[in-house]
Amino acid sequence: MIVLDSYTYLLLTLMLAVGYDLVGANTLKAIAGIGVSCAAIVLFADRAEVAWFAGGLMSLGGVAGAWVGAKLAASERSKVWVFRLLVITIVGEIVRMVWR
Amino acid sequence: MTQYLLLFIGGLAAGFINTLASSGSAVSLPIFLFLGFSPHVANATNRLNVLAAACSSAIVFAHQGKIDWGHAPHVLAPTVSGAVFGALLADWLPNRALRWVIILAVVMSLILVLAGTKRFLRAPQREYLTFGWPQMGLLFLVGIWAG
Numbered sequence: 035m036i037v038l039d040s041y042t043y044l045l046l047t048l049m050l051a052v053g054y055d056l057v058g059a060n061t062l063k064a065i066a067g068i069g070v071s072c073a074a075i076v077l078f079a080d081r082a083e084v085a086w087f088a089g090g091l092m093s094l095g096g097v098a099g100a101w102v103g104a105k106l107a108a109s110e111r112s113k114v115w116v117f118r119l120l121v122i123t124i125v126g127e128i129v130r131m132v133w134r
Numbered sequence: 135m136t137q138y139l140l141l142f143i144g145g146l147a148a149g150f151i152n153t154l155a156s157s158g159s160a161v162s163l164p165i166f167l168f169l170g171f172s173p174h175v176a177n178a179t180n181r182l183n184v185l186a187a188a189c190s191s192a193i194v195f196a197h198q199g200k201i202d203w204g205h206a207p208h209v210l211a212p213t214v215s216g217a218v219f220g221a222l223l224a225d226w227l228p229n230r231a232l233r234w235v236i237i238l239a240v241v242m243s244l245i246l247v248l249a250g251t252k253r254f255l256r257a258p259q260r261e262y263l264t265f266g267w268p269q270m271g272l273l274f275l276v277g278i279w280a281g
Contacts, residue, residue: 041156061195075178092180093185095141095144095148103154104190120156
């Protein structure tokens with residue numbers, strides 16, 4: 035089951051409660067993402083729940099995708115689309131939750 | 135071979151979406167499940183991709199001089215401690231209670247978005263931290279549940 039990504043909340047918190055703009059919030063989200071996923075991987079690896087090969091392969095794609103995404107994220111024009119994407123994600127999640 | 139390609143392309147899409155907005159896991163998690171991994175393994179393994187993508191984008195952002203390093207510890211401290219706390223809490227809470235926590239979190243995000251039409255001014259640091267800690271605890275519960 036997939037629920038609203040925790041980083042969506044992080045992004046919203048940074049923008050609406052702290053007052054960053056989208057680009058600023060996105061950069062700090064990346065920093066927090068490093069810390070949080072390191073902690074999570076340590077915890078999960080301890081329970082032997084990490085499939086290292088499959089995860090490593092996906093991570094190769096992840097590095098490339100994030101690289102392109104980060105180059106795009108800084109441009110002013112992309113802001114509107116990022117915001118729309120965010121609203122669509124949240125509305126989609128609420129619709130799905132009501133549906134159940 | 136198809137599986138390898140699927141993993142790579144899934145990572146590519148998830149990394150891209152995660153960096154621009156969020157919820158790239160909506161792409162990567164179903165791929166792990168489709169390939170036959172258990173939800174727990176899918177959730178745990180997905181963190182590798184999140185980590186790789188976060189490192190990659192952080193390098194680009196740092197290179198562009200866009201990262202507010204001064205406040206990075208203020209964001210890192212509550213999120214990482216919240217993540218660890220959330221992981222421990224998720225083990226301890228029964229599933230029914232978890233479900234309510236998650237519904238609360240989604241409703242809270244809706245309230246945040248609606249309130250955000252008039253964006254708040256930058257809040258004092260202390261206020262953010264008191265708000266941030268329980269919020270981040272919830273965040274990781276949601277992350278755990280996502281598996």
